Amino acid sequence: DAAQDERVEKHVMRIRGKVREMTAMLNEFLSLERIEQxxxxxxxxxxxxxxxxxxxxxELRALTKSGQTINxxxxxxxxxxxxxxxxxxxxxxxxxxxxxxxxxxxxxxxxHTTIVNGHLRIITSDEGIGIPAEDQHHLFExxxxxxxxxxxxxxxxxxxxxxxxxxxxxxTIDFTxxxxxxxxxxxxxxxxxx
Ligand code: ATP
Ligand code: MG
Numbered sequence: 001d002a003a004q005d006e007r008v009e010k011h012v013m014r015i016r017g018k019v020r021e022m023t024a025m026l027n028e029f030l031s032l033e034r035i036e037q038x039x040x041x042x043x044x045x046x047x048x049x050x051x052x053x054x055x056x057x058x059e060l061r062a063l064t065k066s067g068q069t070i071n072x073x074x075x076x077x078x079x080x081x082x083x084x085x086x087x088x089x090x091x092x093x094x095x096x097x098x099x100x101x102x103x104x105x106x107x108x109x110x111x112h113t114t115i116v117n118g119h120l121r122i123i124t125s126d127e128g129i130g131i132p133a134e135d136q137h138h139l140f141e142x143x144x145x146x147x148x149x150x151x152x153x154x155x156x157x158x159x160x161x162x163x164x165x166x167x168x169x170x171x172t173i174d175f176t177x178x179x180x181x182x183x184x185x186x187x188x189x190x191x192x193x194x
Contacts, residue, residue, distance in 0.1 A: 020063075021153055024097075028157040031090070032142075035164050042168050044082045044192040049113050049120065050074045056089060057111065060096050067106035070096065075114035082191040083120070087165040094158040095124040095184050101152055102182070103128030115190055122186040130179040139175070 034040050053072050061070060081088075092111070099109040107127040114121050129148050131139065138144045140163045143156040166173055171188035 025155050025157070028155065028161055031161055032157060032164075035161075035168075040168070042084045042087065042192065044194045045085055047081050047083060047085055047088065048079055049081055049115070050079045052085070052089065053092065053111060053113060056092055057096070060093065060100065063097060063100050064109075065100070065103075065105045068100060068103060068109060070100070070109045070111065072111045072113075075112070076116075078115045081115070081120050081188070082194060083169060083188060084165075084192070087169055088188075091162050091165055091171075091186060092122060092124075094162045095122070095186070098158060099124050099126035099128065099182070101154065102126065102146075102149060118190045120188045120190050122188075123183060125181070125183040127180055128182060130182055131175070131177040136175075136177065140173075 031040075053074070057070050057072050064070065096109065096111055103109060103126045109126045110124065112123040112125075129146075131146050132148055135144075135146045135148075139146075140159050141156075142160045144160075145154060145156045163173065165171075166186065166188070169188055169192060171186060173184065173186050175182065175184045177183070
């Protein structure tokens, strides 16, 4: 009957979600292993940042909780960079995924990009739980998880990977956070030599 179909559907959705989480975790482990083995080479290619962000956000919308929105805007006419597509995608995906994960239902998440003076700047912001002050200086450590995040699924791999990719591409990352407001700020050279 209809009620049973609905229950089955709910279970299938939960299983799908879990499989997605496990796949993401496995991929993070494999990426880390590949970096450590020196197998990851930076392959800069021309990328339209606007196209890339729109593409990524379309996928990431599948992770949002009810009422959450992800908004993207790019400032300026210049939008082509020469960076490693895989690494750049990973950085953006990790930051937006965190914004979604560590925000409750109904909150706004924004992704903002711009190119200024030969640098690509990527800013994500959310209205989520924030990062406790005493946790902030550990944030990029491997397996570190915030003291207010323990009930939320995660491994503490994402930001460590982000940091490593940024190191490889000569990029930097910083953030400011308080409860209800977290902003991550990434800066990268616009063009790495091919
Ligand atoms: P995963 O390996 O799946 O990414 P994770 O999300 O726990 O797991 P990181 O992405 O490395 O790991 O983040 C480390 C910790 O930083 C998180 O556990 C969380 O406590 C905190 N954090 C990261 N981004 C945010 C954010 N936007 N708002 C609040 N806390 C955050
Ligand atoms: Mg994460």
